[in-house]
Amino acid sequence: MKKRFEDLQKYIDALNLKVGTVRKNIASVHTQFNDEDLEKDNEFRDELEAKTTECDNDINGDKSSRNADQASQDGGQPDAKMSLIARKKQIIANVNKMVNQFNENNKLIKDSNKSPKTDKEINEIISKSLDLQNFCAEIDGKVSDGKALATEIDERLEAIMKHKIPELAAKYTTKNEVIDECDELFDANEAKVNKLEATLKEKTAKVDQVIA
Numbered sequence: 129m130k131k132r133f134e135d136l137q138k139y140i141d142a143l144n145l146k147v148g149t150v151r152k153n154i155a156s157v158h159t160q161f162n163d164e165d166l167e168k169d170n171e172f173r174d175e176l177e178a179k180t181t182e183c184d185n186d187i188n189g190d191k192s193s194r195n196a197d198q199a200s201q202d203g204g205q206p207d208a209k210m211s212l213i214a215r216k217k218q219i220i221a222n223v224n225k226m227v228n229q230f231n232e233n234n235k236l237i238k239d240s241n242k243s244p245k246t247d248k249e250i251n252e253i254i255s256k257s258l259d260l261q262n263f264c265a266e267i268d269g270k271v272s273d274g275k276a277l278a279t280e281i282d283e284r285l286e287a288i289m290k291h292k293i294p295e296l297a298a299k300y301t302t303k304n305e306v307i308d309e310c311d312e313l314f315d316a317n318e319a320k321v322n323k324l325e326a327t328l329k330e331k332t333a334k335v336d337q338v339i340a
Contacts, residue, residue, distance in 0.1 A: 133270045139278035140187060140212050146285050147184050153293055154180065159252060161300050168300050175292055183281050183288075188211045212281075215274045222267050229260050 154176045161168055184190075189211035210218070236253050246252075 132268065132275075133223070136216065136219075136253050136271055136274045136278070137211075139275060139282075143183075143187050143212070143278060143281055143285070146282065146289075147187065149292075150180050150183075150285055150289050153289060157293055158222070160297070160302070163304075164225060165300070165303075168296075168303075173294055176288060179284070179288055179292075185211065186277065186281050187215055212274055212278060215270060215277070219270050220265070220268060222270070226260065226263050226267060229256070229263065233257055233260055318327050319336065320337065 154172070158172060181190075233253070233256050236256065239251070240253060
C-alpha cells in the first residue's frame with residue numbers, strides 16, 4: 129500500500145510538471161500570433177488556457193473548490209468532486225486512522241493472550257480485525273481512484289499539447305497567410321488604381337489643353 133501511495137504522489141508531481149510545460153507551450157504559440165484577433169483570443173482562452181486551468185484545478189484544487197474538497201474529505205460530498213491533492217490528504221487521514229486501529233487491535237490481541245477471554249470478547253477482536261481489513265481495502269480503492277483520475281488528467285493534458293495547440297497554431301498560420309495574400313492583392317490593385325487615376329489625369333489634362 130505504501131508503494132501505491134508513493135506512486136500516486138509521483139503522478140501528482142509529474143502532472144504538475146506537465147501543466148507547467150503545457151502553459152509554456154501555449155505562451156510560446158501565443159507570442160507567434162500577437163495580432164489583434166478576437167476569434168483567436170477566444171479560442172486560446174476557451175480551448176487552451178481554460179482547459180489547462182481545469183486540469184490544474186483537478187490536480188491541486190482552486191479557491192472556489194477548496195470548500196468542496198474539504199467537505200468531501202469530511203464525508204460531505206462524493207469523492208468524484210475532489211482534486212488529487214484533496215484525495216491524497218483524505219488517504220493520509222485514513223491511513224492514520226488505520227494505524228491507530230491496528231495498534232488498538234494488537235493491544236487487544238496481546239491482552240487476550242494474558243488471560244482467558246469470553247466468546248464475546250474473542251468475536252469482538254475478530255470483528256475489529258475484519259473491519260481493519262475492510263478499511264485497508266477501502267484505502268486501496270481510494271488510491272486506485274486517484275490513479276485513475278491522474279491518468280484521465282494526463283490524457284487531457286496530452287490532448288491539449290499534442291493536438292489542440294498544433295491545430296490552433298496551424299489554423300491561425302493559414303489564416304494569417306490568407307490575410308497576407310489578401311493584403312498583397314489589395315496593395316497590387318491599389319497600385320493599379322492609382323496608376324489608372326494618374327493616366328486619366330494626364331489624358332484629361334491633354335484634352336483640356338486641346339479644348340483651350
